[in-house]
Amino acid sequence: MATVELTFSALPAHVRTARLVATAIARRTGVAEAILDEVRLAVGEACSRAVEAHRLHCPGEPVRIELRDDAGRFEVTVTDAAPGEDVTPQVLEADGSLMPEMDNLGIAVIAGLADDVEVLPGPKGMRIRMSWPASPHGIAAL
Amino acid sequence: MATVELTFSALPAHVRTARLVATAIARRTGVAEAILDEVRLAVGEACSRAVEAHRLHCPGEPVRIELRDDAGRFEVTVTDAAPGEDVTPQVLEADGSLMPEMDNLGIAVIAGLADDVEVLPGPKGMRIRMSWPASPHGIAAL
């Protein structure tokens, strides 16, 4: 099981670093080219969410992302340290058309893209675990 | 001061991840385009050295790289956990021409490329700290 862990201060610029790393490792782990776009986007969403939460609640604390290839799956976990923000649906306001929740857009994107998603409580904040199918041999075999 | 920290299991493939991250962050931190090649190479050397040392001595332990922009410099520290390998010069063998030390090639490359290098004892193994001039504002200003 090969693992990479990235921790970064809560700056939007570093969300790009996280996307870059996730895409590179996903490719090497054998995630299909067609899915790489989804990995990039979902990982970016989870990290953007964490960065925004940190900027509000704990700008000095780093955000953590772990990337793992395990038993033929590429697994990404994003952990924030921001105290339990409830992602409560806000009342929708719209002129006729139903508009989606802004706050949940990121989660909606992740849910739509990751093959498998879990939102778990972390030691201090929230933890989003996503995974995609990868090569059965993974990076260790490379 | 913006910091990114990457820890990775001691596999050659992850040296590429480290190079990728270092180059991306160096670029964003305002390191001149002309120097980016040197950053990529020096960081790769330091990480290759650490990965090889871990594979010999502690394959289960991760290698750590920290990237920081601080007071107009882009600073990279690679920390390994391998017990004190002496990088003692071996006797050169060659037919006439003087050949450089294989074991020291990596260090020679780093020394030739980093603007400023320090080799320090780490908590368990060795620590290579390198730095290059960057934008005075750095990533925090972006």
Place this chain on the structure above:
Amino acid sequence: MDLKLDHHSEDNLTIVDVEGEIDVYTAPRLRELLIDLVNKGNFHLLVNMEKVDFLDSTGLGVLVGGLKRVRAHDGSLELVCTQERILKIFRITGLTKVFGIYASVEEAKEAHGRDK
């Protein structure tokens, strides 16, 4: 890839050309541009996303925010987008029902002409 923004007006329609990545890092610049355009009285906006490489929910949020602003002035904010990977993001968030999405600036202008 960074974000490039450009805009020009044709009659009462303002076309905003966006190129590059719209994400948490660059979206604030798009938001500022949209706010600025609305403040200056441009209430019919057409955002051309043909050259957008990457769009995340921060970018979607900015577009929704822009839409809300122009609607407050009975305006419109519509999109030009044909790239499947970008359209997918609008689909999974349900925003295809919220934005008029056209295959070209011309197609959008025709529809816009009919609206008036």
Place this chain on the structure above:
Amino acid sequence: MDLKLDHHSEDNLTIVDVEGEIDVYTAPRLRELLIDLVNKGNFHLLVNMEKVDFLDSTGLGVLVGGLKRVRAHDGSLELVCTQERILKIFRITGLTKVFGIYASVEEAKEAHGRDK
């Protein structure tokens, strides 16, 4: 970018074309190829590095190892390289004094012809 290796012989010279990145991850493949060539009796090698994007000390080590092997058979291992960023790595490690480095395969062949 991954490593691509190719080779062919012209008279008693074997030309090895290398493309991509030679680093800790890919260098073992180059080492194997060089060992294999030497084991099969190819003692005059010319490694064409014109399409190499990246070279680190692991790659240098493999080239030095190859040189040592061919010299054990009175052979030669020379390089074609004109890229400044690659040449720089040979310079800072002092290896420009160890390898014959040529600007083209033709130039190297001429020199090689004179050697015999």
